Amino acid sequence: MDFLVLAQAFEKIEATPSRLEITAIFSELLKSAPPDISGKLVYLSQGSIAPAFEGIDLGMGEKFVIGAIASAYGYSRQEIEKKFKNEGDLGLVAAGLAESKRQTSLSVSTLTVEHVYDAFLKITKQSGAGSQAAKIKILVELLNSASALEAKYIVRFPTGKLRMGLGDPTILDALSRVVANDKSKREEIERAYNLCSDLGFVAMNIMSGRDEFLKNMKLTPLKPIRPALAERENSAEAIFDRLGECAVDSKYDGLRMQVHKDRGIVEIYSRKLEKITAMFPDIVREVKSRPYDSLIFEGEALAYSEEEGKYFSFQQLMQRKRKHGIGEKEGELPLIVHAFDMLYIDGADLTSFPYIDRRRKLESAFGSATSRQGKIRPSEMIIARSADEIERFFAHQTRAGLEGIIAKDLSMPYTAGARKFAWIKLKKSYGDMVDTIDAVIVGFFKGKGDRARLDFGGILAGAYNKETGNIETLARIGSGFSEDEMSDMRGQLEKIIMPKKPENVVSEIVPDKWVAPEIVITIAYDEITESPMHTCARTEKGKGLALRFPRMAGMRADKSVFDATTSEEVRRMYALSKKGRA
Ligand code: ATP
Numbered sequence: 338m339d340f341l342v343l344a345q346a347f348e349k350i351e352a353t354p355s356r357l358e359i360t361a362i363f364s365e366l367l368k369s370a371p372p373d374i375s376g377k378l379v380y381l382s383q384g385s386i387a388p389a390f391e392g393i394d395l396g397m398g399e400k401f402v403i404g405a406i407a408s409a410y411g412y413s414r415q416e417i418e419k420k421f422k423n424e425g426d427l428g429l430v431a432a433g434l435a436e437s438k439r440q441t442s443l444s445v446s447t448l449t450v451e452h453v454y455d456a457f458l459k460i461t462k463q464s465g466a467g468s469q470a471a472k473i474k475i476l477v478e479l480l481n482s483a484s485a486l487e488a489k490y491i492v493r494f495p496t497g498k499l500r501m502g503l504g505d506p507t508i509l510d511a512l513s514r515v516v517a518n519d520k521s522k523r524e525e526i527e528r529a530y531n532l533c534s535d536l537g538f539v540a541m542n543i544m545s546g547r548d549e550f551l552k553n554m555k556l557t558p559l560k561p562i563r564p565a566l567a568e569r570e571n572s573a574e575a576i577f578d579r580l581g582e583c584a585v586d587s588k589y590d591g592l593r594m595q596v597h598k599d600r601g602i603v604e605i606y607s608r609k610l611e612k613i614t615a616m617f618p619d620i621v622r623e624v625k626s627r628p629y630d631s632l633i634f635e636g637e638a639l640a641y642s643e644e645e646g647k648y649f650s651f652q653q654l655m656q657r658k659r660k661h662g663i664g665e666k667e668g669e670l671p672l673i674v675h676a677f678d679m680l681y682i683d684g685a686d687l688t689s690f691p692y693i694d695r696r697r698k699l700e701s702a703f704g705s706a707t708s709r710q711g712k713i714r715p716s717e718m719i720i721a722r723s724a725d726e727i728e729r730f731f732a733h734q735t736r737a738g739l740e741g742i743i744a745k746d747l748s749m750p751y752t753a754g755a756r757k758f759a760w761i762k763l764k765k766s767y768g769d770m771v772d773t774i775d776a777v778i779v780g781f782f783k784g785k786g787d788r789a790r791l792d793f794g795g796i797l798a799g800a801y802n803k804e805t806g807n808i809e810t811l812a813r814i815g816s817g818f819s820e821d822e823m824s825d826m827r828g829q830l831e832k833i834i835m836p837k838k839p840e841n842v843v844s845e846i847v848p849d850k851w852v853a854p855e856i857v858i859t860i861a862y863d864e865i866t867e868s869p870m871h872t873c874a875r876t877e878k879g880k881g882l883a884l885r886f887p888r889m890a891g892m893r894a895d896k897s898v899f900d901a902t903t904s905e906e907v908r909r910m911y912a913l914s915k916k917g918r919a
Pocket residue numbers: 565566567568586587588589590591592593608637677716743762
């Protein structure tokens with residue numbers, strides 16, 4: 338398939354704000370492509386060449402791409418930098434230069450999607466000394482064969498600027514349209530996606546007409562499952578009203594991990610499904626030593642001192658993220674993983690089993706919560722037969738310093754990728770009506786007065802609307818930052834400034850600079866209120882929801898945009914706060 342066809346589809350997608358139209362364009366594109374490249378089309382359309390959990394990065398900064406453009410079109414680096422300053426987009430710079438080149442030369446060969454994909458794959462494989470030069474050479478070769486439109490998108494890949502609002506929900510809808518001409522297959526396709534987190538793989542199978550694929554899709558070790566999420570209630574009574582007799586698990590405030598074993602290979606994935614295996618050599622060793630050929634389980638990892646019976650903070654645990662000195666940190670910060678779900682064991686996919694059966698498998702693999710053996714131990718859990726029992730367990734766990742509880746419906750399957758009432762969380766903080774929201778930064782304001790020096794006066798942030806894929810604003814935050822945090826934040830935002838409002842941001846407020854919506858932060862606030870200015874969960878009457886006295890409470894690097902608090906959740910939190918704690 339000619340790459341030009343893909344570039345033309347990108348161009349159309351970029352020009353339309355209508356998600357319905359984007360879905361139609363993308364489904365037509367899939368239909369017109371040979372089935373075996375549909376996976377590649379999906380990856381490329383999301384600015385990548387593999388599912389996110391593979392962690393494959395093209396790894397070329399703006400500086401190198403500028404070098405490649407200069408060399409492809411015979412300009413100096415300074416000249417390209419100047420053009421970039423004027424245009425604000427390297428894709429447009431390359432397109433302009435490719436256009437003038439076309440007028441003076443006739444030798445443009447045809448690029449195919451496969452060719453471009455393979456070139457990007459080759460870029461990711463370069464490492465060590467001389468790798469940047471090799472990457473630039475590959476990019477220059479691509480640009481030498483590219484038309485103006487192709488050059489625009491080729492350049493946007495390595496700079497991470499291929500943002501067209503083509504998120505997972507749109508691609509899922511497009512696939513359903515391909516199969517059924519409407520949205521009716523969406524749920525089934527989404528289920529397959531939730532089980533493997535690989536949209537390219539799902540697309541490739543669907544487009545190849547593998548009829549049984551959707552029905553037979555099962556969990557596979559080393560392909561992470563999209564995590565189940567918890568709903569919230571604000572009292573033990575409300576939980577018991579919903580679930581009746583239920584399991585009540587301790588809610589630990591650590592790092593969620595999904596651990597996979599497939600014979601000799603162990604991989605660990607974060608909540609965002611990034612590979613974090615290298616941070617946990619001790620856990621890898623322990624999982625390898627377990628007498629199972631294959632396993633997938635989930636748990637919450639915390640730093641824990643057995644002698645002191647004390648947990649350490651999430652921040653301390655994150656120090657393991659440092660690439661070096663892991664062995665040393667292992668000694669200083671002994672880890673414990675509170676395993677809370679078993680999803681796969683020795684070839685059997687347990688995701689459709691009721692929770693209680695999965696829990697039994699978990700305990701038969703790792704012993705009881707009180708066993709003091711090994712670093713992997715089941716979470717502390719009780720079966721509650723009354724609201725009172727839930728309340729007592731909650732009080733006991735929060736007194737012991739834990740965050741709260743998660744009640745679990747005994748009969749529910751694992752609800753991959755969905756926030757459902759199969760799990761209901763009750764946190765200590767809900768009692769005082771101080772909860773937090775994980776929101777996406779969409780823009781920032783320049784500083785005035787004291788802050789002029791830092792060129793930073795606060796941020797505009799929003800919730801993720803799962804239905805539309807848009808970010809809807811709910812807070813303008815100017816406090817809660819230390820001076821260091823402000824300059825740090827300013828530096829991070831600088832790298833993702835967008836020349837205009839990103840298509841998938843819905844906002845009435847115009848910040849001084851828009852940014853690509855990709856950084857998630859935790860916001861503390863006093864209450865949720867209705868607002869005519871903010872667009873979160875906006876009703877037909879034009880009333881949105883906003884946070885009163887919002888303040889920065891930390892970064893949520895473990896969350897991607899799709900994991901941010903959704904508009905629907907904010908609406909529910911608003912409703913819960915009006916009801917008050919029972
Ligand atoms: P929060 O910010 O409250 O942790 P979240 O948005 O990260 O919430 P939720 O689905 O709302 O995620 O809450 C479930 C989270 O609680 C899980 O992602 C997991 O990290 C953590 N957790 C701690 N203990 C447990 C447990 N026993 N069972 C399930 N999840 C647990």
